[in-house]
Amino acid sequence: MGKAEKTRQFIIEKAAPIFNRKGVAGTSISDILKATRLAKGGVYGNFSSKEEIxxxxxxxxxxxxxxxxxxxxxxxNTSAGKFEALFEYYSTFPKNQRVAGGCPMLNFGVEADDTNPGLKKKVSELVLYYESRIAKMVQYGKDNGEFKPEWDEKKFAVKMFTMLEGAILVSSVLGHNKQMLVVLDALREEMKHHSL
Structure with missing residues (x-):
């Protein structure tokens, strides 16, 4: 990685938690300059606009x-084990998050709804990616005799994803994870119902 690429990456990594916490509209170039300790030319020498950042x-x-x-x-090693690992992770979310500020799909998705089609497309693609990963985990479990073959992996993927995202939102607003724990128990129950 050359000097220019390193500087770009540095700006991205410093700006990420700011955008994730404050949002696109709430984050100014001044916030990025303060976090990076770069001059305006240092930022705009690497990015053409705030939109690109x-x-x-x-x-x-x-x-x-x-x-x-x-x-x-x-x-x-098992699909059920992978699901349980995810449930444990979400039971303490966002404490173990790699980039501070909460769920990026919620944070960026709400803001990009009608104002930023490019960002909305990226968020949509990420939603579909996560749903497909969940569906693949169910299918893997079906293929390996963990889950009943009639379990609809696509419907469960939509349900699990939207329930988790809703629980993240409510947990963030209320400042505790009681609703998240209820959601996780419901997902565990469904998985148990479809287990062999």
Whole structure:
């Protein structure tokens, strides 16, 4: 990685938690300058606009989240074990998050709804990625005789993803994880119902 690439990466990593906490509209170039201790030319010499920084930051945060969730599930050999590892992870979310500030899909998704089609597309792709990962975990379990063959992995993926995202939102607003724990118990019950 050359000097320019290192500087770009440095800016992205410093800006990521700011955008994730304060949002796109709430984050100013001054915030980024303060966090990086760079002059305006140092930032704009590497990025053409705040919009470009936002898009790169979202890709970075999404990549870090994917890496974290792969790490969480990597030690389990069974599909049920991978699900339980995820449930444990979400029971303490966001304490173990790689980039501070809460769930990037909620944070960026709400803001990008109608104002930023490019960012909305990136958030949509990330949602579909997570749903497909959940569906694959169910299918893996079905293929290996852990789960009943009639369990609809696509419907469960949508249900699990939206329940977790809703619980993250409510937990963030209320400042505790009681609702998250109820959601996790419901997901465990469904998994148990479809287990062989």
């Amino acid at each position: 936002v898009m790169e930051v979202f890709d970075y945060i999404a990549g870090e989240e994917k890496l974290q969730l792969r790490k969480v599930t990597a030690t389990a």
